[in-house]
Amino acid sequence: MHPTTELYGRGVYRFLLTRQWVILTLLALLLAPTMIRLGTWQLHRHDHRQALNKVINTSLAAKPVAAETLTSVGGTVAHKDLYRRVTAKGHYDTAHELVVRRRTSTDDEVGYHVLTPFVLDDGRTLLVNRGWIPSPASQTAFPKIPAPPKGEITVTGRLRQDETTAASGIKNVKGLPDRQIMLINSAQVATLLRDSGDTSATQVLGGYVELTSPAPKGGSPELIPSPQEDRSWIGLGDINLPYAVQWWLFAAGVPVGWVILVRREARDRAERAAAETAEAAEPAAV
Template identity: 45%
Template sequence: MYRFLLAPRWLALHLVVLLAVPAFLLLGKWQFSRYEMRSAAQERTQANLAAPAEPLERLSTVGGSVDAKLKYRAVTVGGRFDAGNELLVRRRTLNGKVGYYVLTPLVVRDGEAVLVVRGWVPMGPTAEAAPKVPPPSTGEVTVTGRLMPAETEETTGISERSGLPQGHIMLIDTAALGKRLPYRLHGGYVQLGSQNPPAANAPTPLPDPEPDGGGALNLAYSFQWWVFIPIAVGGWFVLIRREARDRRAAAEAASTGKNAESPEKVTG
């Protein structure tokens, strides 16, 4: 009765099921690992956002780098803004609008500085027009903001470009920018939250990140892939039972037909 399972089309179905089950299992595990990774990152972000501010020197060194685990940690640093070496970071969005980050070096002592994103400004009326950028405060200021790792093409998805207008950059790459500035830079950069004394006029401040659900969608996807496993196996079993039932019914019908014909042949 079950010899039909060796037919070519059934062998093909067996192969599909045998390949689908481990594939669904692995895809579910991959989505679950993404959920764990994103949940851990979200927990770390929330902890960093809630941590009290610390002096910049405790978390970032001159000529060093900032670990991604320190992203969004609050820091304080004092110094003087260097308006002459201010830069505009292109293709940055805020509230759905494209503009620039205003990146200004803060000289903390002779020969040393930290890059500070003072905020965001919108594009000019045309792509070639320069945006209106409020100048930085003069004199000594104390900045409180979020510590950020240096940007790369891999972490941002933004490609570096040549031939940009003077003072324009694509990435806040601390190591690369240190080669064009007249002082040594602290690792990473600071996203300004507030300064003392306050600026009379300033770019639009950047908001703190909002929770993204911590990978809840990945968790749902992992369970979805795993649910496909019993569906695939159950569907395969149902198809086999249905085929066997149909074949059994056909055999019984054929047998009944033969039995019905036999008396007529004897009588004839």
């Protein structure tokens, strides 16, 4: 039997009990399940994106309906109605217009979204996001906003759910300049409007609408683009599925790498031990 082969049977793997290898083994045992969980999380994100794309497709393809049929005063917009095309008949209340801070244009320029109360014929109020405008030089002064059409009109837009910090990641900063907000939340905006003296804001419908028509004259405010949607197998910009596969490959590589390192270490130790044995067995020179 070859000396190296013989030493493999003499407890050469006892090095696994050393502190260095115990730590390395524990690290491998921790990394593999962690990477599996990360891959599963990415897969859930992928599934969520695909489900949302389906809702968006259905909503944008459906015929417009009256906004008040899909929401109510103090109510919420159902997930299945997200981005549903809706219409509303009434007039804008520009006297109580608000701007939403830290919003970006299609060119990623930071500015404001213009949020204008739209009073329906029955007296209820619908919040309409009329689009994006650039930030003025002063961050405390209320910006100059192009006026919407006057008098009674019919607007069309996409229905959206109320924004929250949990869902959007946007912190609802307090103490902002007058008529400036961080989140489009119908309940919070209704309270703000009433506190500012808007007596017509007693019946504010839940959610809000992203305006699509009539288009503003001169292109300002800049209308918010339709949500991007892809029909490919992973979805437009969907990196979650490739990331999931990547994490699972990493997880599979951990035990494989551990085995390779262990066998290499065992072989190197066996060869060194065999060399030392052979050297010790050589007769001393006379």
